[in-house]
Amino acid sequence: MARIALVYGTTEGQTATIAERMADVLARAGHEPTLYHAEHLPADFSLSDYEAVVVGASVHLGSHQEYVTRFVADHVDDLNRLPAAFFSVSLTAAEGSDEAWATARSLLEDFLAETGWEPDATAVVPGALKYSQYGTLKRFVMKRIAKRAGGGTDTSQNYEYTDWDEVESFAAAFGDALD
Numbered sequence: 001m002a003r004i005a006l007v008y009g010t011t012e013g014q015t016a017t018i019a020e021r022m023a024d025v026l027a028r029a030g031h032e033p034t035l036y037h038a039e040h041l042p043a044d045f046s047l048s049d050y051e052a053v054v055v056g057a058s059v060h061l062g063s064h065q066e067y068v069t070r071f072v073a074d075h076v077d078d079l080n081r082l083p084a085a086f087f088s089v090s091l092t093a094a095e096g097s098d099e100a101w102a103t104a105r106s107l108l109e110d111f112l113a114e115t116g117w118e119p120d121a122t123a124v125v126p127g128a129l130k131y132s133q134y135g136t137l138k139r140f141v142m143k144r145i146a147k148r149a150g151g152g153t154d155t156s157q158n159y160e161y162t163d164w165d166e167v168e169s170f171a172a173a174f175g176d177a178l179d
């Protein structure tokens, strides 16, 4: 049994939902996960209270949330000491081509290079198109991007591309490695 901090950044909520699913998997495996939004960490938050850590962030306009980058950079010594995993959520990871997959991986690798973090496990995770949460301009821009990338363009509905089996397998493998 390990105490695990799951720290995530999210803009429209999909990374939070993914982190919650990972926490469920880890709890079912007998671990003790605690979820934290990286922008709202308690003042007394300390990674020394944990035996492992998972960090997640999503990509917007080519970058992960700045506050997650800052969290990782600020805690990089602890993160490199602890068993740790990072997952990056994007629509690029949902496109399906080898080229798009390589781009999603390079966004993840750029994040790690920028922060100096070397986690034990990493994953790119397909995200979602949440038209219902976008304002007019965002909806317009995202529809154009989705059209180019072969994603859903009916703005009266949301599209979820996350492969939940993959998410659960990733969390389960990370949990197993802690036993």
Ligand SMILES: Cc1cc2nc3c(=O)[nH]c(=O)nc-3n(C[C@H](O)[C@H](O)[C@H](O)COP(=O)(O)O)c2cc1C
Pocket (backbone or CB within 6 Å): 009, 010, 011, 012, 013, 014, 015, 016, 057, 058, 059, 060, 061, 062, 063, 089, 090, 091, 092, 093, 126, 127, 128, 129, 130, 138, 142
């Ligand atoms: C304004 C905006 C910009 C985005 N830019 C990118 C991008 O540059 N690359 C990409 O792969 N996905 C991009 N996405 C897709 C998000 O990564 C995807 O919707 C993800 O599920 C968001 O996760 P979150 O809900 O946790 O923030 C963008 C989404 C929005 C709304």
